[in-house]
Amino acid sequence: MRKKLLACLPFVVAACGSPHEPCQKIADASAKKLITDYFEAISSNNFEELKNLSTPDYVLFEDGLIWNNDSLINAIQAMPEAVIDYQLVDFTFEADCNGTLIRYVNHGRLTLNDTARFDVKWLESAYVKQVEGTPKLAFLHSSPIK
DSSP states (O other): OHHHHHHHHHHHHHHHOSOOOOOOOOOHHHHHHHHHHHHHHHHTTOHHHHHHHEEEEEEEEETTEEEOHHHHHHHHHTOTTEEEEEEEEEEEEEEOSSEEEEEEEEEEEEEETTTEEEEEEEEEEEEEEEETTEEEEEEEEEEEOO
């Protein structure tokens, strides 16, 4: 009987696996910096930085439309006379071992042709995940505040 138990021991050890490494959560400050850097890249038309800050499969849900970085860049380039500034406030963070869910309010100021100005507020949520040890924006959802 004892030999049978010893024979089963390698299978029991293999089934339990090796101990997991401690979870490396994304710090709130890093997640916030990523989001603010992404909107700064939009404001400055820094399209390479947009792509660098996000995952290759990044998706943006904006007021009922589905976007990615390429469609966002095309929309920005179609309005070269537009200038937009963002102020992001009221952040909340929920981090786990897979990534960080962020919620915040986005105050945008859009100026067209240096004359017409529009102020817009959005409720936004974003998901940031680690890609090869670097936080990247994977998803953003934006709804205008009515």
